[in-house]
Amino acid sequence: MNWVFEQQNIDWAALSNLYKIAPLGDKHPDDLKIAFSNSLYKCFVFDDGALVGVGRALADGIDCSYICDVAIRPDWQGQGLGKAIITKLRDLSAGHKKIILYAVPGKEGFYKKLGFKRMSTAMAIFKDQELALKAGLVNET
Numbered sequence: 001m002n003w004v005f006e007q008q009n010i011d012w013a014a015l016s017n018l019y020k021i022a023p024l025g026d027k028h029p030d031d032l033k034i035a036f037s038n039s040l041y042k043c044f045v046f047d048d049g050a051l052v053g054v055g056r057a058l059a060d061g062i063d064c065s066y067i068c069d070v071a072i073r074p075d076w077q078g079q080g081l082g083k084a085i086i087t088k089l090r091d092l093s094a095g096h097k098k099i100i101l102y103a104v105p106g107k108e109g110f111y112k113k114l115g116f117k118r119m120s121t122a123m124a125i126f127k128d129q130e131l132a133l134k135a136g137l138v139n140e141t
Contacts (some may be wrong), residue, residue: 005042022074045085055070
């Protein structure tokens with residue numbers, strides 16, 4: 001495995017495809033390039049030149065780091081790569097006052113094992129609020 005922490009030679013179409021097959025949604029290559037460019041920390045994991053895992057942390061360098069967009073190719077899931085990426089991003093973010101992520105409903109236990117605690121005050125506005133409600137990412141209460 002080869003870990004890369006910069007994005008100079010990233011194939012954005014391949015990254016877009018990774019999110020699609022992970023499956024974590026349809027993310028346009030140009031949007032991914034902007035999102036990763038604006039993220040202080042990023043991890044791209046390759047096996048024999050093929051992208052097999054990715055993650056990023058949107059961070060300000062002092063106060064808050066938000067770990068997001070962690071995706072693992074299906075044939076690599078369940079082998080500890082997601083844990084390794086989250087751990088690396090958490091370690092890179094260690095100087096921040098808080099490290100935040102939001103979990104896909106049902107996956108909270110995975111992040112709890114990595115030291116994350118449930119927040120009681122988190123709030124969100126999604127571009128597609130109806131979809132977020134259906135997916136269980138937010139609720140009306």
